Structure formats: structure tokens, C-alpha cells
């Protein structure tokens with residue numbers, strides 16, 4: 001009896017192993033989860049860009065109003081954008097009327113071409129434009145890992161830019177406020193605030209669960225200016241750019257406090273004439289070591305912040 005069962009189990013294990021080998025590659029499944037009344041989010045992976053996650057390793061927002069649906073960010077590719085549109089239709093019968101790009105990193109705007117083809121308006125802050133134009137090629141190169149899943153993607157500028165630092169969109173009585181303070185992670189970073197729901201879509205101004213990223217276009221100084229707006233708004237709920245839906249306290253601890261620690265350490269190092277390698281080495285990253293990718297990113301963040309502070 002035991003032997004027969006054992007033989008059975010091992011045959012089953014062999015079968016299972018074989019079926020695992022022929023499993024097709026995974027693809028990103030976009031589904032919006034409720035965050036507040038009429039407000040939804042897709043929470044992306046906090047890993048790097050892969051063929052499996054289709055470069056949608058970021059969060060996307062959805063606001064359903066009596067005058068149509070509004071999507072926050074257009075995703076990393078044409079194909080991902082099409083999936084996002086399908087996911088919107090599963091949540092609401094309201095037509096998608098507007099797509100807001102919360103910044104100018106690839107997964108915030110490279111899906112614009114799909115929405116433009118559907119006749120849907122796309123919008124970003126005017127400070128995003130130059131960076132979108134300058135880095136579109138570089139961002140497409142960075143998504144080569146998507147192979148044929150990048151087919152159809154053509155970097156497409158938003159159909160509308162807003163210039164004011166504060167502006168309000170009224171969609172059938174639902175207020176959507178846009179707040180821009182010269183960006184941070186990217187020059188066009190814009191906070192999307194729903195005052196009636198106390199929900200903030202922070203874009204890449206807030207990273208939780210994983211360590212934030214700094215690129216040559218990033219500025220920790222204006223990033224903190226953007227964050228100061230969040231401190232004032234005191235949102236009940238924050239949908240960060242990366243990581244799970246979160247609270248103000250967690251956003252402060254995992255994004256703002258890291259930026260403050262980096263800047264104060266590097267300011268002192270530059271003032272004291274400490275060279276960059278010693279300053280990077282002496283930065284105390286322990287309070288942030290639990291964040292994903294901290295081991296790889298923290299020295300890079302320290303390095304980049306030193307150079308920025310030195311230029312100021």
C-alpha cells in the first residue's frame with residue numbers, strides 16, 4: 001500500500017515538474033483594487049523591469065467620476081496600456097476621458113500612444129516635456145527586455161500640458177487637484193490630490209517597501225519641496241508611485257526621511273571638505289536597510305546626493 005502510494009506520488013511529482021517546464025511566460029495582469037469610494041489602484045511589483053512584469057513595476061491609479069473615468073499614468077507600453085483600458089472597463093461603465101502622467105519616467109507615459117489612438121486626452125505638467133523628449137530613446141532602450149511586448153509602443157507626448165504649479169480639474173463634481181513643485185524623481189513629477197476623498201496619488205514622490213531611486217534628472221532638493229506639500233495635505237490614504245497603499249507616517253519614514261538623511265549627511269561632508277568616497281562610506285543607511293533594493297541603491301543614492309549638494 002505504502003509503496004503504491006509512494007509510486008503514485010513520485011509519478012505525480014514527475015508530471016508536475018514536466019508541466020512547470022512547459023508553462024508559458026507570465027504576463028502582467030492589470031486589475032484595479034478599491035482604495036476609496038470611486039478610487040482604485042493597481043499595485044505593481046517592486047522588482048526591476050522584466051519581460052514578465054512588462055515594465056509595469058509601478059502603481060497606476062483610477063478615479064471614476066460622474067463625467068467619466070480618469071487614469072493616473074499610462075503604463076510602460078502600448079500593450080500594457082491596452083490591458084489597463086480593459087481593466088478600467090471591468091470596474092466602470094464610465095468611458096475613460098483623461099489620462100494624467102504623474103511624471104516622465106517610462107511607466108508613467110510610454111502608454112500614451114495607445115490612449116491617443118483611442119482619442120483620449122493625455123495630460124502632464126509642462127516641466128515633463130523636455131525630459132520626455134530628451135530621454136524617450138533611452139527609456140525605450142531600457143525596455144528592450146520586453147522584446148515583442150514592446151511592439152506598438154511609440155513615445156507620444158501628452159496632448160495637453162499644464163503650466164501652473166497648482167491646478168484643479170472638475171469632473172462632474174469630483175475635484176482632482178494637480179500640484180507640481182519642480183519635480184524630484186523626474187522634472188515633471190506631479191501630485192494628484194482628491195480633496196473630497198483625502199486620497200493622494202503621489203507618483204514617484206513617494207516610494208514605500210522599496211528604496212527610492214535617483215537618476216541624473218532627479219533633484220533631492222525639489223523632491224523635498226514636493227513632499228512638503230504632502231505634509232501639509234495630510235492625506236488619509238496615499239497611493240505611492242511604488243509599493244503598497246500607505247499612510248503619511250510610512251511615506252515620511254521611508255521616503256522623506258531618507259532624502260533628509262542623505263542631504264544633511266552630504267551637506268556636512270561637502271562643507272567639511274570630505275571627499276565623495278569617504279562621504280558615501282560614512283552614510284548611515286541602517287534605518288533604511290529593510291527596504292527592498294537598499295543594498296544596491298543606497299550607495300548610489302549617497303553618491304548622487306553628494307554631487308547634487310556640491311553643485312548647489
Ligand SMILES: [Zn+2]
Pocket residue numbers: 058105107204241242
Ligand atoms: Zn517609477
